[in-house]
Amino acid sequence: MTLTAAQIWLIAFGTVYVAATSFWARQCALREAGTRRFLSATGELPAWIVALALAAMSLSAWITLGLPDDVARAGFSGAGLALATIPMALLGVATFKRQWQAGRRFGARSQAQLLAFYYRSRGFAWLSGGLATLFAVAFAAVQLSVLGRLMADLSGGGIAPEPATWLLSLMTFSYVIVGGFYAAGALGALQCVLLGAGIVGLAIAANDLGGGFSAINAALAKLAHDPANAHLFRVSGVVRFVAGADDAGGWTSALVLSTALALAGVQASPIATQLLLSARDDRAIAAGQTWVLAAFFGGLCVFGLVLVGACGMIASSGDAVGDLLVRLGAGSPWFMAAIYFALVAGFQALAAASVITAARGLVRDIFVPDFMPELxxxxxxxxxxxxxxxxxxxxxxxxxxxxxxxVSLGALALPFAAQMLPALAGLCWLRWISPPAALVGAAIGLATAALTDSFGLAVMDFVGLHLPWGRWPWTIHSAGWGLAANVATMLVISAITPLRRANQRAATLNELFAGLGASRPAARGVRSMAWSAALAWAFLGVGPGLVFGNFALGDAGGGLDAWLLGMPPLWAWCLAMWALGVILVWLIAYKLELATSPGVDIVAVDRGPAGRPKTRGLRVDHLEALLWTLSGAGALITAMAWIFGH
Incomplete structure (x- = not known):
C-alpha cells in the first residue's frame, strides 16, 4: 500500500516525538534509580519546570480543541471562555504559594496528605484519590477519543479511530511507566512549549487559509449582517430561567462565569497540587501564573483559538480544529503533522500527570495507610x-x-475539582472553616454538581427518579451549582461546629504565613485597590458585565464601519478584558506579593501526614468494610432500578 504524504509526515513526527519522550523518560529513570520515588518527586523538580508543566496541564487538549468548536457553533459568546485563563491564574496566585509552604511545613507530598492532615480527616484522602482517578480515566478518555478520531481523519482513513486511540494511549504509557512522576513533570515543560507552538501554528494556518485577518473580518461582517445570525455575535443575556442550558439558545454571562469556574477547577485538582509540591522552591509561581498562563496562553486563547473558531463559524463547521487541519494537510502535510503532535503533547501533559497522581493517591494515600500500613x-x-x-x-x-x-463522566472532572476550592481556601486563608464543614461541604457540592450534569441526570433516570431540570439549569454550569451548595453547607456547619480539631495546625500555619508574608508598605497601599479591581474585572470580563461587549465597541450588525476596532465588538471586548486581566494578575502576584517567594527555608515542625497506624499486616477489617459498602450501594441501585421498572 502506498502511503500518502499526510501519513508519511504523521509517522515521521510521531516517531521523533516518541523517541524524544522515551529518551527523556529513560534519563529521568536513571536519575531517580534507587530512590523509590516512582510515584512522586517531592522537592526535586526545578521551579521553572513546574511552572511550565502547570500551565500546559491547565490548558491541555480540552480547551485547545473545545474552545474553537464552541466559538464555531455558539458564536463569540463562547469567546468569553477564552478569558478563563485569568481566573485560573488568579486562583493559582492566591493559593499556590501557601499550598507549597504548608506542604513543606507539614511534610506533605500530595493534596490528599495535605488536606487530610490539616483537617484531620481521612475523608479528604479518599476524595482526592477518587478525583485524581476521574481525571486519569474519564477525563483523559474524552481527549483520547477526540484525538484518535482526528488522527484517523488526518491520515485519510489509513489508521482507524480505535487503533489510533490505542496508539496514543501506548505513547503516554511508555514514558510514564519508565520515568514515573519525575518524567511526567519534566516532560510537562517540553509539552508546554510544544502546545504553545501548536496553538500559534493553528492561528497562522487559520489566518492563511481564511485569506488574512482583514478578509476574515469582512466575512464575519457579512455573516453578522443577516439577522438570523445575530445570536452568533452577542451574549444572549445575563441568565435564562430555563430547565437547562441546551434550551437557552446561546451562551449567557452566567453560563460563561460558571464555566470559567469549572475550567479553573483544574488549578484546584490533586494533579496541580502534586506538581506544585514537587517543586524545589516557590520562586517561579508568580512568573508561571502571570506571564506563562495569563499573558502568553491567555493571549493565544483569546486571539488564536478564537480566530480558529471564527473561521469555523464562517465555514459553518462544528469541528473547527479538525476541518482546519484536514485542509492544511492537503497543502502542507508536514505543518499539519507538527500541529497535531503539539496537540497530543498538550493532552499528555495532563494525562501523564493525572495517571501517576491517581496511582499515588490510590496506593500511597489510601491503600497503604488504611489497609496495609507496613508495606x-x-x-x-x-x-x-x-x-x-x-x-x-x-x-x-x-x-x-x-x-x-x-463524555458524560469526563465532563464531571472539572466541576468536581472546583469543589476542592473551599477546602483549599480554608487551608490557605480562612481558618474559621471547621473540618466537618470542609468535608461535608465538598461532599454536598459533588452531589449537587453531579445532579445538575448529564451523568447524574442519567443515573437518576436509571433508578426511576426523573428530575425536573436538565443539564446546567438556569444556564448555570454544574460547577456553579456545586460551589453554591458547597459554600452554603460550609457556612452553616462552620457556624455550629467547634474548631478544636484544627486549631493547633491552623495556629501553626498562621505563624508560618505571618513570618513569611509580612507585606511591604507599598503592598499595603494597593491591597484594597487590587481586590476592588479584581471584583470589577470579574463583573466585566466573565460576569454580568460581559453583555456590555454586545454594543460597547460597535454595532455587531452594522458592518465593518460600525466596528470600532475592525473586528466583532464582542471579540474586541474579550481582547480588552484579557489585557486588563494580565495587569490585574501582575498586580496581585507581584505588588501584593501573594505569589512572590520570600526566599526563606521552611523547616518541617511536625511528623506530618506520613504518620501511619501501628497495626501490622493487612487491615482485613477495613477491606471488608469497603467491600460491604460497595456491595450495599450496588444492591440499592439495582433494587431501585428494578422497583421502578428499569
Whole structure:
C-alpha cells in the first residue's frame, strides 16, 4: 500500500516525538534509580519546570480543541471562555504559594496528605484519590477519543479511530511507566512549549487559509449582517430561567462565569497540587501564573483559538480544529503533522500527570495507610506501576468502547475539582472553616454538581427518579451549582461546629504565613485597590458585565464601519478584558506579593501526614468494610432500578 504524504509526515513526527519522550523518560529513570520515588518527586523538580508543566496541564487538549468548536457553533459568546485563563491564574496566585509552604511545613507530598492532615480527616484522602482517578480515566478518555478520531481523519482513513486511540494511549504509557512522576513533570515543560507552538501554528494556518485577518473580518461582517445570525455575535443575556442550558439558545454571562469556574477547577485538582509540591522552591509561581498562563496562553486563547473558531463559524463547521487541519494537510502535510503532535503533547501533559497522581493517591494515600500500613516502599512502587497500567487500560477501553459514557463522566472532572476550592481556601486563608464543614461541604457540592450534569441526570433516570431540570439549569454550569451548595453547607456547619480539631495546625500555619508574608508598605497601599479591581474585572470580563461587549465597541450588525476596532465588538471586548486581566494578575502576584517567594527555608515542625497506624499486616477489617459498602450501594441501585421498572 502506498502511503500518502499526510501519513508519511504523521509517522515521521510521531516517531521523533516518541523517541524524544522515551529518551527523556529513560534519563529521568536513571536519575531517580534507587530512590523509590516512582510515584512522586517531592522537592526535586526545578521551579521553572513546574511552572511550565502547570500551565500546559491547565490548558491541555480540552480547551485547545473545545474552545474553537464552541466559538464555531455558539458564536463569540463562547469567546468569553477564552478569558478563563485569568481566573485560573488568579486562583493559582492566591493559593499556590501557601499550598507549597504548608506542604513543606507539614511534610506533605500530595493534596490528599495535605488536606487530610490539616483537617484531620481521612475523608479528604479518599476524595482526592477518587478525583485524581476521574481525571486519569474519564477525563483523559474524552481527549483520547477526540484525538484518535482526528488522527484517523488526518491520515485519510489509513489508521482507524480505535487503533489510533490505542496508539496514543501506548505513547503516554511508555514514558510514564519508565520515568514515573519525575518524567511526567519534566516532560510537562517540553509539552508546554510544544502546545504553545501548536496553538500559534493553528492561528497562522487559520489566518492563511481564511485569506488574512482583514478578509476574515469582512466575512464575519457579512455573516453578522443577516439577522438570523445575530445570536452568533452577542451574549444572549445575563441568565435564562430555563430547565437547562441546551434550551437557552446561546451562551449567557452566567453560563460563561460558571464555566470559567469549572475550567479553573483544574488549578484546584490533586494533579496541580502534586506538581506544585514537587517543586524545589516557590520562586517561579508568580512568573508561571502571570506571564506563562495569563499573558502568553491567555493571549493565544483569546486571539488564536478564537480566530480558529471564527473561521469555523464562517465555514459553518462544528469541528473547527479538525476541518482546519484536514485542509492544511492537503497543502502542507508536514505543518499539519507538527500541529497535531503539539496537540497530543498538550493532552499528555495532563494525562501523564493525572495517571501517576491517581496511582499515588490510590496506593500511597489510601491503600497503604488504611489497609496495609507496613508495606515497604519497593512493593508500593511495584503496585503503583501496576495501578498506572490498569488506569490507562481503563481509560482507553472507556474511550473506544463507551465514548458517550466517557463524555458524560469526563465532563464531571472539572466541576468536581472546583469543589476542592473551599477546602483549599480554608487551608490557605480562612481558618474559621471547621473540618466537618470542609468535608461535608465538598461532599454536598459533588452531589449537587453531579445532579445538575448529564451523568447524574442519567443515573437518576436509571433508578426511576426523573428530575425536573436538565443539564446546567438556569444556564448555570454544574460547577456553579456545586460551589453554591458547597459554600452554603460550609457556612452553616462552620457556624455550629467547634474548631478544636484544627486549631493547633491552623495556629501553626498562621505563624508560618505571618513570618513569611509580612507585606511591604507599598503592598499595603494597593491591597484594597487590587481586590476592588479584581471584583470589577470579574463583573466585566466573565460576569454580568460581559453583555456590555454586545454594543460597547460597535454595532455587531452594522458592518465593518460600525466596528470600532475592525473586528466583532464582542471579540474586541474579550481582547480588552484579557489585557486588563494580565495587569490585574501582575498586580496581585507581584505588588501584593501573594505569589512572590520570600526566599526563606521552611523547616518541617511536625511528623506530618506520613504518620501511619501501628497495626501490622493487612487491615482485613477495613477491606471488608469497603467491600460491604460497595456491595450495599450496588444492591440499592439495582433494587431501585428494578422497583421502578428499569
Amino acid at each position: 515497604d516502599g519497593r512493593t508500593a512502587n511495584l503496585i503503583g506501576r501496576i495501578c498506572v497500567g490498569v488506569l490507562m487500560l481503563a481509560s482507553v477501553l472507556l474511550a473506544t468502547r463507551a465514548p458517550a459514557a466517557a
